[in-house]
Amino acid sequence: MDSPFDPSGTVIVSGIQPSGALHIGNYFGAIRQHIALQDKHPSFYFIVNYHAMTTVQDADMLREHTLSAAITYLALGFDPERSNLFAQSDIPLLNELTWVFCCLTPVSHLEKGVAYKDKVAQGLTPNCGLFNYPVLQAADILIYGGTLVPVGADQRQHIEMTRNIAQRFNNRYGPLFPIPEAYIVDHVATVPGIDGRKMSKSYGNAIGMFEEKKELKRRVRRIVTDSTPLEAPKDPDKDNVFALLRLFATPDKEAELRQAYLAGGYGYGHAKQELIRLMLDYFGPARERRRELLKDLDYVHDVLRQGAKNARTVADACMERVRELTGLVTMLR
Numbered sequence: 095m096d097s098p099f100d101p102s103g104t105v106i107v108s109g110i111q112p113s114g115a116l117h118i119g120n121y122f123g124a125i126r127q128h129i130a131l132q133d134k135h136p137s138f139y140f141i142v143n144y145h146a147m148t149t150v151q152d153a154d155m156l157r158e159h160t161l162s163a164a165i166t167y168l169a170l171g172f173d174p175e176r177s178n179l180f181a182q183s184d185i186p187l188l189n190e191l192t193w194v195f196c197c198l199t200p201v202s203h204l205e206k207g208v209a210y211k212d213k214v215a216q217g218l219t220p221n222c223g224l225f226n227y228p229v230l231q232a233a234d235i236l237i238y239g240g241t242l243v244p245v246g247a248d249q250r251q252h253i254e255m256t257r258n259i260a261q262r263f264n265n266r267y268g269p270l271f272p273i274p275e276a277y278i279v280d281h282v283a284t285v286p287g288i289d290g291r292k293m294s295k296s297y298g299n300a301i302g303m304f305e306e307k308k309e310l311k312r313r314v315r316r317i318v319t320d321s322t323p324l325e326a327p328k329d330p331d332k333d334n335v336f337a338l339l340r341l342f343a344t345p346d347k348e349a350e351l352r353q354a355y356l357a358g359g360y361g362y363g364h365a366k367q368e369l370i371r372l373m374l375d376y377f378g379p380a381r382e383r384r385r386e387l388l389k390d391l392d393y394v395h396d397v398l399r400q401g402a403k404n405a406r407t408v409a410d411a412c413m414e415r416v417r418e419l420t421g422l423v424t425m426l427r
């Protein structure tokens with residue numbers, strides 16, 4: 095029987111968390127890779143509002159964050175002509191596949207989920223959605239026949255669970271799903287937040303990508319540095335400002351700044367000024383596009399609608415096969 099999936103080989107699939115204002119850690123950790131990959135293969139990128147619902151239970155907030163994630167991606171150069179961008183909830187068939195997968199997943203596997211255990215350890219009372227989170231993620235990936243999943247290193251276990259679920263399905267019912275691989279960009283250095291810890295929304299140490307100029311300056315001035323005096327040489331590899339500067343600088347500029355640090359007479363204040371300049375330059379065009387998109391929400395909705403239509407065609411064909419293979423009788427077609 096024909097495969098319902100793209101026969102050309104690699105299919106890229108990834109989920110985007112609708113977590114409000116995205117920060118430069120999100121950009122260098124994930125978004126930049128997503129945008130770079132879109133040229134190469136067919137791809138499905140969805141904003142994971144079903145997943146977010148395990149913790150965000152305010153309708154306005156969920157709606158707003160979903161749209162704002164779409165706007166951010168489009169502003170940064172995501173090209174809807176080449177890849178599909180849509181809201182996860184526009185593919186309600188995912189819930190059907192999640193159910194099928196739930197019935198193939200031992201509870202003991204989910205109990206070993208690191209993300210789940212972390213949340214519980216933090217004192218959260220888990221709901222069933224949170225417990226089943228990895229099963230929904232497996233459905234997300236497999237329903238489009240995804241083969242390559244660009245994610246952060248923290249998602250390694252979820253991709254492992256997805257592979258396991260795909261194998262169980264294929265063994266029990268027949269070969270349908272390709273076994274996907276995680277694509278983890280290891281060379282991305284951890285982006286430090288203004289306190290030097292990993293940049294994270296939950297630590298309150300993030301610098302937003304689209305921060306107003308005034309707020310951006312305020313955040314950058316608060317980046318923690320050591321107390322080496324202005325005249326003294328400084329070690330660029332031990333400094334948070336430099337760790338951020340190098341993300342935005344061209345290789346030549348980075349070399350020049352490294353020299354300035356090592357030579358002395360170049361203070362952290364200078365470095366922070368430079369960082370603000372580079373950041374404004376780097377995200378300048380995206381800021382401009384974002385302002386335009388905010389005035390043209392119809393366009394954003396159209397993009398999401400078209401992405402969802404394309405995704406649904408594949409998801410429909412996949413579920414047809416799943417129903418056939420599993421013996422779920424349907425009389426209404």
Ligand code: TRP
Nearest residue numbers: 107108109142145231234235243
């Ligand atoms: N769990 C992922 C994260 O927290 C988001 C996600 C949901 C995802 N579904 C996915 C990532 C499918 C890759 C593929 O980042």
